[in-house]
Amino acid sequence: MEKMTLSETDKKWDLIVIGGGITGAGVFREAVRIGLKVLLVEQNDFSWGTSSRSSKMVHGGLRYLKEGRFLLTRTSVHERERLLKESPGLIEPLEILVPVYSDHGPGKQALSLGLSIYGLMAHEKQHTYYEPKAFTAMVPGVKEDKLVGGFSFYDAQVDDARLVLRLINEAVLAGGTALNYTQVREILRDSRGSVYGIHLDDVETGESAEFQTETVINATGSWAEKLHPSPKEGLHLRPLRGSHIILAQEALPLTKAISFIHPEDNRPIFATPWEGGVLIGTTDVDHGRDLSLEPYISDPEFAYLLEGLEAYFPSLSISEDQCLSTLAGVRPVLSEGKLAPSKESRESVVWTDKGLVTVTGGKLTTFRKMAFDTLKAAKPFLPSSINTVVSQAVFTKVPVNLSEDDMVPKEVWRRLYGRYGLVATDIVKDSDAKEWETIPGTNTIWAEIRYAAKHENIRHLSDLLLRRVRIGILTPEGGKMHMDRIEALCRPVLSWDDRKWSHEKTAYEALWKSAHRIPRR
Numbered sequence: 001m002e003k004m005t006l007s008e009t010d011k012k013w014d015l016i017v018i019g020g021g022i023t024g025a026g027v028f029r030e031a032v033r034i035g036l037k038v039l040l041v042e043q044n045d046f047s048w049g050t051s052s053r054s055s056k057m058v059h060g061g062l063r064y065l066k067e068g069r070f071l072l073t074r075t076s077v078h079e080r081e082r083l084l085k086e087s088p089g090l091i092e093p094l095e096i097l098v099p100v101y102s103d104h105g106p107g108k109q110a111l112s113l114g115l116s117i118y119g120l121m122a123h124e125k126q127h128t129y130y131e132p133k134a135f136t137a138m139v140p141g142v143k144e145d146k147l148v149g150g151f152s153f154y155d156a157q158v159d160d161a162r163l164v165l166r167l168i169n170e171a172v173l174a175g176g177t178a179l180n181y182t183q184v185r186e187i188l189r190d191s192r193g194s195v196y197g198i199h200l201d202d203v204e205t206g207e208s209a210e211f212q213t214e215t216v217i218n219a220t221g222s223w224a225e226k227l228h229p230s231p232k233e234g235l236h237l238r239p240l241r242g243s244h245i246i247l248a249q250e251a252l253p254l255t256k257a258i259s260f261i262h263p264e265d266n267r268p269i270f271a272t273p274w275e276g277g278v279l280i281g282t283t284d285v286d287h288g289r290d291l292s293l294e295p296y297i298s299d300p301e302f303a304y305l306l307e308g309l310e311a312y313f314p315s316l317s318i319s320e321d322q323c324l325s326t327l328a329g330v331r332p333v334l335s336e337g338k339l340a341p342s343k344e345s346r347e348s349v350v351w352t353d354k355g356l357v358t359v360t361g362g363k364l365t366t367f368r369k370m371a372f373d374t375l376k377a378a379k380p381f382l383p384s385s386i387n388t389v390v391s392q393a394v395f396t397k398v399p400v401n402l403s404e405d406d407m408v409p410k411e412v413w414r415r416l417y418g419r420y421g422l423v424a425t426d427i428v429k430d431s432d433a434k435e436w437e438t439i440p441g442t443n444t445i446w447a448e449i450r451y452a453a454k455h456e457n458i459r460h461l462s463d464l465l466l467r468r469v470r471i472g473i474l475t476p477e478g479g480k481m482h483m484d485r486i487e488a489l490c491r492p493v494l495s496w497d498d499r500k501w502s503h504e505k506t507a508y509e510a511l512w513k514s515a516h517r518i519p520r521r
């Protein structure tokens with residue numbers, strides 16, 4: 001992906017997508033595929049919004065089934081199954097364990113019924129019941145008092161930021177243009193109210209320009225109503241914050257995810273092995289803070305998650321000392337303001353207004369369906385020759401029958417192909433054997449740092465360490481102990497002088513302390 005300034009960028013487009021999260025990236029990919037000339041703009045870094053701060057699950061959502069949201073669950077299960085086939089190395093199966101206790105939480109029968117329906121949606125039985133002894137053998141340290149057994153079932157897991165990046169990178173390779181740190185100041189309309197363009201600002205250089213298009217997709221998640229107020233009376237976006245704690249594997253040595261019911265409010269909490277760490281979450285509270293600022297976990301949310309762990313893993317005495325980082329994101333949830341946060345619907349909406357098509361709500365899992373719904377709604381404003389029906393696989397096919405390489409293990413190849421697509425071979429070609437080792441505590445190899453710095457349009461150290469790779473949340477203090485090696489890998493390709501490096505390092509440390517902090521420490 002080449003860096004481009006606003007003045008270097010073409011001024012006329014078939015379609016402009018606002019928002020570089022999963023929703024915008026999905027629309028961007030499919031719009032380029034059907035032959036449109038498309039520009040995507042993101043006011044911060046790609047995936048900076050909610051789409052790098054999710055629970056990283058590609059899932060139907062068992063709990064949505066319990067709430068009677070059958071259609072959403074079924075659609076999500078279908079998407080999960082399709083994405084699992086089309087995205088090896090990026091979206092991978094995730095086994096989830098659910099303990100059954102005699103004194104609280106759903107009983108064996110209710111869970112068995114729910115999991116059977118869930119399996120039917122995927123056209124196969126995907127759950128197994130275990131007696132207590134077999135169950136505890138799979139989850140060392142889990143509370144055994146009143147445990148009567150437990151289930152295992154399957155969903156899927158992803159690196160959310162890399163999912164967004166792979167969509168954007170492949171759309172750019174296919175002819176699209178994507179600009180980060182570029183904000184829409186205004187959507188331009190003629191005297192009849194029809195869209196004829198947008199006004200863009202580079203948020204850092206101050207450069208600004210007008211761009212022509214008759215079709216604008218507003219995929220700005222929680223920000224959507226700033227550009228397109230809800231046309232439905234009483235229905236508005238309700239920004240709900242969800243936060244996670246990331247633990248070191250040693251603190252909670254799980255090989256499978258586990259879901260348990262929080263004793264305080266009966267909400268399900270997940271502890272999920274992810275990329276070398278363990279993700280604990282999530283909370284669900286009204287955000288109530290300025291959306292332009294980095295979200296961060298509050299002290300009560302942090303205490304709530306630790307209390308949940310204490311209730312189910314009392315013997316492990318997990319405390320703030322074992323936390324690597326925290327991560328908070330804001331869900332774009334459509335609400336009539338009547339329900340508790342966790343009961344709000346996760347459905348998406350599409351609103352159309354004379355060339356402006358807004359798509360918001362929804363989930364990471366359903367991005368492809370949301371992209372098709374959006375393009376269908378945009379059809380009246382697009383060139384008439386365009387067919388918005390797409391049946392192709394979402395990603396470029398990558399090799400799956402990998403042979404053992406002398407130096408690079410098969411699982412590393414699979415992971416690289418999943419995250420970067422066919423350019424995975426360049427990552428290996430442009431590095432040496434020492435850079436194929438994983439960074440301690442993560443599944444990331446050192447070579448990814450140089451590749452991302454060189455080719456993935458980063459402006460700041462935080463773009464590199466928090467989104468292109470995730471070592472900023474997976475290693476202690478944001479990767480402080482690795483900073484010399486990171487510097488050696490990325491500075492030559494970024495051409496940052498001493499002053500710029502020092503400035504970036506200081507800014508990154510300050511950002512980490514405010515947005516990924518560990519309360520109480």
Ligand SMILES: Cc1cc2nc3c(=O)[nH]c(=O)nc-3n(C[C@H](O)[C@H](O)[C@H](O)COP(=O)(O)OP(=O)(O)OC[C@H]3O[C@@H](n4cnc5c(N)ncnc54)[C@H](O)[C@@H]3O)c2cc1C
Nearest residue numbers: 019021022023043049050051055057184221242363364365
């Ligand atoms: C804690 C949490 C856990 C979740 N877990 C899951 C999960 O496990 N599985 C799942 O399927 N879903 C999950 N979700 C939901 C999912 O993450 C979101 O639905 C999804 O990421 C929203 O993507 P988006 O692209 O619509 O919004 P965002 O990712 O927020 O992207 C919108 C982008 O628009 C940009 N923008 C805003 N205004 C402008 C402007 N004027 N100009 C240019 N750019 C602009 C923003 O900077 C932002 O990057 C979770 C959500 C949360 C909060």
